[in-house]
Amino acid sequence: MSTAENMVVERSKAAPPEVRSQKPAVDPASLNHSDLKSGEFWRDVFDVSTDEFLDHMWQMKNSLYGEKQLMKVLENVAPAKFLDDAARGFRLAPMMVRVTPYLLSLIDWNDPWNDPIRRQFIPLAEQLEMDHPMLSLDSLHEQKDAPVPGLTHRYNDKALFLPLNTCPVYCRFCTRSYAVGKETDTVEKVNLKINPKRWEEAYAYIQTRPELEDIVISGGDAYNLPAKHIRAIGEKLLSIPNIRRIRFATKGLAVMPMKILTDHEWFQAIADVEKMGRKMHKQVCIHTHFNHPVEITEISRQAMNKLYENGIMVRNQSVLQRGVNDDANIMALLVKRMGEINVHPYYVYQHDMVKGVEDLRTSLQEACDIEKAVRGITAGFNTPTFVVDAPQGGGKRDAHSYEHYNRETGISVYTAPSVKKDKLFYYYDPIHSLSEEMRENWKDPKKREEMHNDAKAQAQANI
Numbered sequence: 141m142s143t144a145e146n147m148v149v150e151r152s153k154a155a156p157p158e159v160r161s162q163k164p165a166v167d168p169a170s171l172n173h174s175d176l177k178s179g180e181f182w183r184d185v186f187d188v189s190t191d192e193f194l195d196h197m198w199q200m201k202n203s204l205y206g207e208k209q210l211m212k213v214l215e216n217v218a219p220a221k222f223l224d225d226a227a228r229g230f231r232l233a234p235m236m237v238r239v240t241p242y243l244l245s246l247i248d249w250n251d252p253w254n255d256p257i258r259r260q261f262i263p264l265a266e267q268l269e270m271d272h273p274m275l276s277l278d279s280l281h282e283q284k285d286a287p288v289p290g291l292t293h294r295y296n297d298k299a300l301f302l303p304l305n306t307c308p309v310y311c312r313f314c315t316r317s318y319a320v321g322k323e324t325d326t327v328e329k330v331n332l333k334i335n336p337k338r339w340e341e342a343y344a345y346i347q348t349r350p351e352l353e354d355i356v357i358s359g360g361d362a363y364n365l366p367a368k369h370i371r372a373i374g375e376k377l378l379s380i381p382n383i384r385r386i387r388f389a390t391k392g393l394a395v396m397p398m399k400i401l402t403d404h405e406w407f408q409a410i411a412d413v414e415k416m417g418r419k420m421h422k423q424v425c426i427h428t429h430f431n432h433p434v435e436i437t438e439i440s441r442q443a444m445n446k447l448y449e450n451g452i453m454v455r456n457q458s459v460l461q462r463g464v465n466d467d468a469n470i471m472a473l474l475v476k477r478m479g480e481i482n483v484h485p486y487y488v489y490q491h492d493m494v495k496g497v498e499d500l501r502t503s504l505q506e507a508c509d510i511e512k513a514v515r516g517i518t519a520g521f522n523t524p525t526f527v528v529d530a531p532q533g534g535g536k537r538d539a540h541s542y543e544h545y546n547r548e549t550g551i552s553v554y555t556a557p558s559v560k561k562d563k564l565f566y567y568y569d570p571i572h573s574l575s576e577e578m579r580e581n582w583k584d585p586k587k588r589e590e591m592h593n594d595a596k597a598q599a600q601a602n603i
């Protein structure tokens with residue numbers, strides 16, 4: 141036997157190579173973040189062709205505005221008991237209803253009571269809860285921090301510019317219900333209509349404040365700004381030397397993604413402003429608002445592909461809501477699904493203290509628990525930060541960074557040294573999340589004051 145043949149025999153007698161430990165194969169069901177709803181899923185509610193459904197003009201013309209229009213369509217798809225409950229809900233709501241056909245088609249009409257999209261847009265009287273006694277209409281003090289109408293300057297280097305007061309849909313939980321949408325039986329609105337003359341005041345202010353680098357263009361919703369205004373606002377803000385970053389805020393991708401595909405003029409305006417910013421080494425991006433994984437369909441993927449191919453970055457800001465996404469598995473799926481279509485999950489907000497939507501709020505503890513479960517499922521840069529937008533104008537604080545949190549009374553206390561030094565900011569868990577005894581205590585003004593004073597003293601002791 142040759143030496144080489146000897147070596148072969150020797151090797152075959154040797155112990156088999158050690159098998160490295162491997163992670164067990166994953167359950168294919170755990171990869172469902174990439175299975176997006178496709179086909180003509182709208183046919184049960186709207187019997188129209190794909191071409192019509194994908195046309196943003198058709199979506200806009202057939203959007204349902206106000207109770208009467210909505211009820212007319214729902215009569216054919218929703219149970220009678222549900223319609224009755226919704227009719228009573230509308231009368232108590234601070235926001236006028238407005239929904240797109242796309243959104244309505246995503247609702248499960250066999251069980252609309254528990255559907256996550258229905259919960260966000262259609263109020264049901266039976267599910268409403270009493271407002272928290274500490275709630276106020278502009279809970280974030282956006283108007284108090286506004287040096288000129290429609291411009292909030294709270295953080296040192298960032299301002300919120302509100303050039304309009306309309307949106308393609310109206311969300312029940314809108315923090316800006318003090319201005320957004322039509323007046324309702326329960327709320328008189330601040331006037332922030334499209335008005336280029338009013339905008340001049342905002343530009344003039346921004347020019348006098350060299351510390352301002354970052355402008356959020358919101359509203360209302362940038363989807364409802366005509367293309368010429370997207371260009372005018374974008375070009376004006378980019379031309380201000382101190383401005384380094386602008387973001388157009390729109391819920392559009394979650395409620396009418398087809399606009400990106402078929403409103404060529406609007407898309408081109410955004411793409412051109414982004415290109416202009418890139419040439420000036422300034423950042424232009426879109427901030428959007430997905431709350432539940434079912435809001436992401438193949439149409440969203442196509443819209444995002446078009447934005448991505450054009451170099452337009454999209455970040456997402458979700459709101460944590462009871463019965464919508466207050467479940468670690470749902471939130472994890474939402475985060476992974478956004479990663480799938482190149483939307484960057486940026487923030488999950490603890491629900492603001494908004495009039496008429498206590499049924500949607502969760503306790504702060506739930507936010508902390510869900511954050512813990514979600515962190516680690518994917519890359520850190522694709523993991524959202526859970527924040528509390530501290531009432532009374534404290535700005536966004538990491539949900540876990542409270543100075544004090546009493547889970548019995550539901551009071552949490554935050555500080556915001558770089559926003560408003562030496563001030564304490566209080567957030568209140570919804571009454572429905574507290575014990576029976578605590579619910580009674582909140583009804584008594586004296587006990588309310590005691591709970592408050594105790595939270596203040598505890599927070600001060602911890603600082």
Ligand code: SF4
Binds near residue numbers: 306311359
């Ligand atoms: S789209 Fe935004 S601004 Fe408009 S109603 Fe919804 S949350 Fe409010």
